[in-house]
Amino acid sequence: MNEKPLKILIYIAGIVCLYAFVAIRIPPLFNAVLKEKIIPEYWENTKYGELYYFNHIRHFREKDLPLHDKKYRFSEKHPSLDKADIFLFGDSFLDFTRMKTFPEMLGDTLNQKAFYARYDRPLQYFAEQQFDNNVEKILLYESAERYIPTRFSETHPKMEITDSRSKVRQHVANVRDFLFLPNADLLYGTLLSRNILTTGIFSFNATLKFDVFKYITDMTPTYYLEGDIPWLFYYDQLNGEPSSFYYKHSQDEMNMYCDNIADLASKLYEQYKLKMVFMAIPSKYTICHTLMNNDPYNNFIPRLYAGLEERGIPVIHLYEDFRAAEDILYYGTDTHWNFKGLSIAVDNTVEVFESLKN
Numbered sequence: 001m002n003e004k005p006l007k008i009l010i011y012i013a014g015i016v017c018l019y020a021f022v023a024i025r026i027p028p029l030f031n032a033v034l035k036e037k038i039i040p041e042y043w044e045n046t047k048y049g050e051l052y053y054f055n056h057i058r059h060f061r062e063k064d065l066p067l068h069d070k071k072y073r074f075s076e077k078h079p080s081l082d083k084a085d086i087f088l089f090g091d092s093f094l095d096f097t098r099m100k101t102f103p104e105m106l107g108d109t110l111n112q113k114a115f116y117a118r119y120d121r122p123l124q125y126f127a128e129q130q131f132d133n134n135v136e137k138i139l140l141y142e143s144a145e146r147y148i149p150t151r152f153s154e155t156h157p158k159m160e161i162t163d164s165r166s167k168v169r170q171h172v173a174n175v176r177d178f179l180f181l182p183n184a185d186l187l188y189g190t191l192l193s194r195n196i197l198t199t200g201i202f203s204f205n206a207t208l209k210f211d212v213f214k215y216i217t218d219m220t221p222t223y224y225l226e227g228d229i230p231w232l233f234y235y236d237q238l239n240g241e242p243s244s245f246y247y248k249h250s251q252d253e254m255n256m257y258c259d260n261i262a263d264l265a266s267k268l269y270e271q272y273k274l275k276m277v278f279m280a281i282p283s284k285y286t287i288c289h290t291l292m293n294n295d296p297y298n299n300f301i302p303r304l305y306a307g308l309e310e311r312g313i314p315v316i317h318l319y320e321d322f323r324a325a326e327d328i329l330y331y332g333t334d335t336h337w338n339f340k341g342l343s344i345a346v347d348n349t350v351e352v353f354e355s356l357k358n
Contacts, residue, residue, distance in 0.1 A: 024187035033195045039068060051232040051333050054219040056193065056206040060230045060333050069097050072104040073116050081131050084115035086353070087274060089122045090142030093281050096336040102142075105346050110353060120151050123264070126272060127159035138353060139274040140316075141264070144335075145283045145301060149242035149253070152260040158267055224291045229332040237285040245285050248298055258307035265313055277352060278308055279316035279345070281337070284330045287322050314356060316349050 023029040031037050052060045072078055073095070081087075086107070088094060094102045095118045107114030119125050122139065143151055181187065193202045209215040216223065222238055224231035236243040242253070265276035280301050289295060301319040308315050321344050322329055329341030337345070 020188060020191055024181065024184060024191060030187070030191065033191070033197075035194060035196050035199045051220050051234060051335065053190075053194070055210075055217045055232075056199075056203045057210045057216065058203055058207045059210070059225060060220075060223065060232050062230065062331065062333050065331070066098040069100070071095060071097050072101045073118065075104075077104065079113040079115055081115055081126075081129055083113055084137075085112035086110070086114050086137060087122075087139040088114060088116040088142065089119055089125070089139065090116075090279075091118065091120065091144055091147060093144055093336055094118070094142050096342075098331075098336075099339045099342065102342055102345060105342070106140075106349055109346060109350050120147070121156060123156050123267060123271070124159045131272065133272045133274065136273050136275060138277060138356060139268055140277045140279060140349065141261075142279045142281065144281050145286060146236055146243035148257060148280060148300075148304065149249075152257045152264075155260050156264045156267065158271060222285070222292070227291075229328070231288065231291060231332045233285045233289075234335055237283045245283065245289065245297060246295070247300075249300055249303070254303050254307055257304065258311055258313075261308060262311040262313055275314075275356065277314045277316060277349075277356070279318065279349065280304055281345070282319050282322050284335055286319075288328075288330060314352055316345070316352055318345055318348060321348065 019029070023033070027038065052062070088103045088106070094116060096102075101116075103114045103116035117125055120143065122141065125131075192198060219235050220232045221235055222233040237245055241247060242249065261278060265278075268274045268276050282301055286297060286301070305315050305317060305319070322341065325340070325344065327340045328338065329344070330337055
């Protein structure tokens with residue numbers, strides 16, 4: 001084989017690999033080759049929860065979705081810790097920005113300054129920020145149903161954060177974190193499947209395999225295409241793990257989750273004088289599985305409600321209202337709620353917060 005073409009191919013491959021290595025660490029370079037650009041304010045999880053990007057099958061590409069807005073926690077409206085009247089900790093449900101986010105809407109409704117951290121370890125967060133508070137306030141801890149067994153399989157320890165490392169060691173650690181990104185594989189996959197040149201090929205290939213063989217990725221194993229809206233469901237709501245709709249939680253497991261949540265509430269009040277309210281958001285499959293079947297639910301959320309209330313923890317009840325709602329409360333191909341689901345959650349939370357003032 002002629003060496004010159006081979007050298008050229010090797011040089012091109014080297015340039016591509018070098019670009020990919022740098023691009024996943026520098027958002028503007030990453031964006032430059034993507035067909036759908038990532039807006040800086042959403043860098044952490046712009047497309048998080050949108051299940052189409054796991055399979056690229058065009059039948060599951062929802063149309064006319066609301067445009068994203070700037071995340072509340074990045075806005076000037078978001079207060080600092082010391083200026084906040086209420087505190088919210090939680091996952092992507094509270095950070096979902098196809099509409100006004102939950103923390104902003106709750107703060108506006110209550111006419112209070114709402115601080116929100118997309119974080120599930122408030123004790124660690126407060127310690128890192130050297131937070132101090134001696135006035136009783138409310139903290140809302142939100143968790144998607146499927147994450148609760150993981151987040152509360154053990155207690156949340158009290159934290160005292162001190163960084164005793166020298167400046168040199170801190171700089172070395174920063175360089176290490178830059179070179180070895182924990183989510184590098186995910187970013188490389190995004191770069192490969194969603195760049196200008198390959199995204200059409202990925203979609204065509206995935207759609208063809210689905211149409212001919214009904215093949216779909218294990219990440220979105222359950223789907224529904226009979227109605228006007230396509231539906232996809234994420235795998236961790238359907239497997240045999242504790243996150244699943246079908247998992248049978250023992251009473252000992254339920255007691256463990258509830259005890260650990262109550263323990264966190266006790267530590268938050270003891271250390272920061274924050275009264276914790278708990279909100280478990282039902283998984284989409286928990287509410288919407290009736291599109292496809294009438295499989296019995298493992299009753300996780302009602303059992304959790306009962307266990308927490310026995311331990312004196314105020315609870316935002318969503319399961320019953322979500323089940324009774326005549327409207328669709330979730331996006332078909334996203335794991336998150338839509339505006340109607342969000343509105344029910346805000347109304348129920350306001351009611352509980354108001355009751356705690358009395």
